Amino acid sequence: MVEVAAGVITRQDGTFLLGRRAGNVPYAGYWEFPGGKVEPGESAAQALRRELEEELGIRVRHLRPWLCREHDYEHAYVRLRFFEVTAWEGEPFGQVHDRLAWITPGGEMPLPMLPANGPVLKALSLPRCMGITQAGKVGVMQQLNALEVSLSAGLRFVQVREPGLDAVAYRDFAREALRLAAQAGAVAVLNTEPEFAQALGAPGLHLPARRLQALGERPPFRWVGASCHTRAELEKAAGLGLDYALLGAVMATPTHPGEVSLGWEAFARLSADLPLPVLALGGLRFSDMETARNAGAHGVAAIRGAWEFRQDQAFSPPSLASGGAAGTR
Template identity: 55%
Template sequence: MKKRVEVAAAVITRPDGRFLLGQRAPGTFYPGYWEFPGGKVEPGEDARAALVRELDEELGITAHTCWPWLMREHDYEHANVRLHFFEVPEWSGTVNDHVHSALEWQQADHLTVAPMLPANGPILKALQLPREMAITDAARLGLDAQLAAVDAALARGVRLIQVRDGTLPAEARAQLARAIVARAHAAGALVLINGDAALAEAVGADGVHLREDQLVGLSARPDFPWVGAACHSRASLESAAALGLDYAVLGHVLPTPSHPDRPAIGWDAFTHLVTHLSIPVFAIGGLDASHLREARAAGAHGIAAIRGSWSA
């Protein structure tokens, strides 16, 4: 039986969004492969504490902020490795590597180094996922006002839009989706269609967002570049992860007018539900862009919002 190794890994970022990768040195497992900095968690040691220690020892930097993000397991030849990924957006010191052959600052959608350690492929895709998901509300706003709000959101930097509005007539919803796809793609943004794979394909969307009832009993991931799901329990989150979905949305975290009779779960429960999950999770419910830092500190990839996205 292979031994289990716990590893803490860091997505160390600069203000321009680039992250640091290190090349494994000769004499180690997978020499020449690229990885996220970090190291082994010692018995009885907290993963976050291990990360801070390893970054000091390996790179000579002090990590001031470590946000829990994803946990991935990979079965290597020498061991079963469980990697606890943290985002480290705030750190100090001069990077001075002591263990790698080389270091490079990279961006997820334009990687210039290879090969990567096998466990890191899904991590690189997750880093391409924007941090704010704007969810349409055309039934309340009206079609013209919704499109104007989309233009404003794209102008302020939103790069992920979910077309919801399942109560609209089919032709009106298709018209809305086509218009949003055209606007979003011109701005380099992604568009997901809620619950309707046929419509997503017809309008050239980037993927589909599954309702929780669609997730139940699903045996294979839909064939789109981006697929996510709405979740309300740990079981549904684990189902989304097992299917290899790209993200989940969990909530509602704070009180919201769209669900006045359902109590909010709060940030503590959110953190508990997403801990050690292998896919990114957006927090939803009563949120807007001002909650992004709080959400990421709680283990969220980012925030998803209906009203909050269009009133910003």
């Protein structure tokens, strides 16, 4: 096993940096996230700081753990620990790459990409803020109005979860929510039976933990995620190749009084070293984004707090930037 640390270096506009491998090395000419091998006695974070200074001439000021993926290359079996680099000093320039490129998530990618890096690109296009609907509690029209307002403000990830609606009411509500989400270019997932979601033409499916455990293969949707409460459930989601997981409850919630919450330390421990993005859920608002991402979360999912969405909550504050270019996302 070769341990490798890789950096997702992200600017304030959301673009991230890729480099093309140069010289007499395996996969020369392939694009990758900058980074390199972890040396004996180093942590992955220490190795990445060293590698980025050697490869790009930048000094990392702030990074966060993100994903961990394994890949069996012809020349080595590698474990890649990806970190989000959100603040640095200096301007990146190629010292071991013959080209550098700033890429927009979801946009056109340079080819060819290193095989282990390819799946990370989809994860980068996953929005950071998920709003979970509650039409059964607040009313269908009020929820649709709140959804439309939040989408217009920049919300781009919606889970339609309505256990309080009957099948007909859910169908009608989900159909309108899907229309609004598609109009805004948002990712929409339905928390319902796969066959029902397919009949509505939904691009995504969200699985409750009980349905996740019963699955033997990934359902055929563009986006598939699951609600998880334990490490075993998270590993099941990862093993099925799902696109994301929700983990909670991180904090106490009014809807589940007396339920023991995880807290951030347990969240960080349970979600560490997984190959899929994990969003924090439970008693949170999007203003908790910085705390969540420092604990290794991809982002935040919220129910009551989702419908006060502001675009600036989807990004980390730029105060960490100093002396050079800085990426915050």
